[in-house]
Amino acid sequence: MKSTAKRNRVRVYLALVLILLAGFLLSSIYIVGAAPAYQSTEEGKLIFESQCISCHTIGGGRLVGPDLNGIADRRETDWILRFIIEPDRMIAEGDADAAALLAEYNNLAMPNLNLTQTQAEAVFAYISSQSGAGQAQAQPVALPEGNTQRGLSLFVGEMGFENDGVACVACHTVGRVSAYGGGSLGPDLTHVYERYGEAGLASSLGGLPFPTMQGIYRDHPLSPQEQADLLAFFSWSDAQATEIPADQFTTTFWIWGLAGAAALFLIMAIFWMRQRHSISETLRSTS
C-alpha cells in the first residue's frame, strides 16, 4: 500500500516537471518568434564602427570608399542592402552601378563582410539615422613619425608586433622583400599606398577591416607606431619597388629544393656504404 502511494506521488512530480519543461520550451519559441525583425540602430552602430568605418564616412568625405551621407536618397533600399551583404557577387554579375563605383574607386572592390540580412538592415538603419548629422567617421588618429626601415622589419617579421600579431609577410609580398617573396594568400602590397591613398591606408591599418584579417588581428591590433612605420614602408615601396609575379619565385624554389634533396641523398649514400651488417647474414651470404 505504502509503496503504491509513493509511486503515485512520484508520477505527479514527473508530470509536473514535464508540464513545466514543455511550457518553458513553448515560451522560448514564442520569444524568438516575437523578436522584432528590425534591429535597433545600436547594433547597426556597433557593426559600422567595427567593420565599415575604416573605409567609409557618413558626411566626412570619401576615404577608401564613398561617403555614405544620404545614401538612402541616392539609391534604392534593396540595392543598398544587397550591396552590403554581397558586393562581390553584384560586381561579378555586372551590375552597372556597382561596376561604375568600382571604376571610380581605383578598382578596390568592397569585400564581402559576411553580414546577415538582419545585420545589413541594422547598419542601413544606422546610416540613415546618422545621415545629415555628419558625426560617424573615423577619428583620424595623429600617427607618430614613421620609419621605413622599421616598417620593413615589421613586414618581414624580423621585428615582432607589440601585440603578437602575425608578420605581414606570411600572407603578403612587397617587391623583392625576401628570397622567395612573401605569401601569396593576400594581395601584393607593393603599390597598396597608391591604391588606397594615404588616408585610406592609414585608416585600414588601424582597423584592418578585411574579413580574412579581422579574425587574425582582432586580439592583436597594431600599435600607432607600428601603423606609422608600415605606412612609411608602403609609401617607400610604392615609389621604389616593382611588383613581381609569384610564379617567378617558383623556379628558384624548385632549384634550391632539388639541390638540397640531392645533397641530403649524397650524405646518406656515404653512410649507406658504412652501415652495419649483421654477422649472421654476412656469414650466410658469403659462404
Added chain:
Amino acid sequence: MNVRAHISMLFHLDKCIGCHTCSVACKNLWTDRKGAEYMWWNNVETRPGTGYPTQWENQDHYQGGWKRMKNGLQLRIHSRTKGILKLFFNPALPDLEDYYDPFTFRYEDLFNSPAGDDQPTAIPISMITEKPIDIETGPNWDDDLGGSTIYAENDPNLKDVPQEVREQLGELERLVFNYLPRICNHCLNPSCVAACPSEAIYKRGEDGVVLVNENKCRAWRMCVAACPYKKVYYNWSSGKSEKCILCFPRLESGQAPACAHSCVGRIRYMGVLLYDADRIPDAADVDDENLVAAQREIILNPFDPEVIAAAKANGIDDGWIESAQNSPAYKFVKEWELALPLRPEFRTMVMMYYIPPLSPVVSVIEKDLVKLDLSEEMHDFEVFHRLEAARLPTEYLASLFSGGNVEIIRKVLRKMLAVRVYMRRKSVEGEVDQVALDALEKAELTEAEAEAIYKLTTIPTLDERFVLPPYHREMSIEAEGMDPLAHKGETGVGYLQVPMRGE
C-alpha cells in the same frame, strides 16, 4: 678484506648431452611472453659453432666487455665522455638476424585447409609480424654441427688453432663437437651494470645476482651492447631490458633454478663462493694468461677462521658460511681447480664456471679403414688417454676457458684423465696399478681427491649438487611488518609493479 657471498653455478661439460631441456624449462618459465619470443636466457650451443647470437664472442663487432687501458679497465663500447656524446647512437647491438626471427607454424591450416590433392602443411610464420617467413636461422641452427659447415668454421675460438688442425676439424673422421650451455654469468665486474646510463641494473648484495630494475630502465640498450656474453636482451614490446635472474624466486624458496633443476645430464651444480670484493679491480687487470689464476686468488677459503670472522663482520650469517663450506662450486673451482670461467679475457669476472670436456683421440685412415690413432705400445684400451691426440684442440679449449693459457687446460684435462684411469683400474679391473698411480702423480692428485672428484662427478645426490644457502625471507617479511606465517608456502615476497613503457 671485504668478504661477500656469491651464488655460483657450475657446468660439467663432460656430462652435457645437448638435450636443450634447460633452455625449454627457462623459456616456459620466463620468456614465453610478447616481446620475449627471441630471448633465450638459457641456451645450449654446439661448439665449434657461432653460438647465439651469431659470433657473440666477436667483440670487434659487438664491443662487449672491458679493455685494459693505462689507468685501469675501460668499457670497450665507449669511454665515459664518448658514452654521453653517443647516448642516442648505439649501433653496437646485435641485429634480430643475429639472434633469429622467432617463428612458429600456422597449425590451424592442417585442419582448415580446403580439400585438395596434397596434404595440407603448416607454414612457418614469424612470431613478431605473424606473416609467413622463410626460416633462415635459429638459436641452435648449427645444433650437432647439422645443416652447414659455415657455422663451425666461423667459430671465433678457432683463431689460435693451427691452420692444419682447423682443416682437420672439418674432416668427417675427425669431427668433434661439444655443448656449451650458457646463462647470464652474474659477473663480479659486470659491464652491463657499468654501461647503464639509467643505473637500472644492479648486483644484489646478498648473493650477487645481477638484476634489471625495469621501473628504472629507459631502453638505452647500452647493457645489450656492453655485455660480452650477449645475455641482456631488449624486450621490443615492453621497451625494457631483460635478463636471466638466476631464478631468484626459486632460490629464495630453497629450489635450484629451473635450468639446473631440470637438467637431464645432471651437469649443473650450485653453491656459494666467498670472495674478496676489494681485490676485484686488481684481479681483472692482469695479463690474459693470468686471469684464471687471479680470479681463483680472490675466492676465499670458507674454512679459514680469518675469512669466517670477516664474513660475519660483513653480515653474512652462519647458514651462508656453512653453505659455502659444503659448496660444490668451492670444491671444483678452488680446491680441485677443475672449473674455469668462460672467456675470462672479457674481464667481467664471470661467476658461472665450466668444467671443460674430454674428447676421444682422433682417428686416422689406414688401408681405407677408419682407425683410432692409438699408439702401438698401448696395451690397455684408453680412448681418452693422450692429450696431444685429443680431438678437441687444447688451443681451442684455452680460447674458451683460460684466456689462451693452454697449460691451465692441460692441467685440468690431465686431472680428469687421471681420475678416469684411476677409477677404471679400481672399479673395473679391481686393482690399482703403477700406471694409475703415475697418472695421479702427474696430475698432482691424491687418491682421496680422485675418489672425491669421481663421487661428486658421477653419483652426487640432489643435495650434494645444489647446496643452496638459507635466504631467510621470513625474516625480511617480519622486518616489513608482515606476519611470516601468513605467507608460509608462498614463493617470493614483494609488490608486483608492472613497468610502463617509457617510464
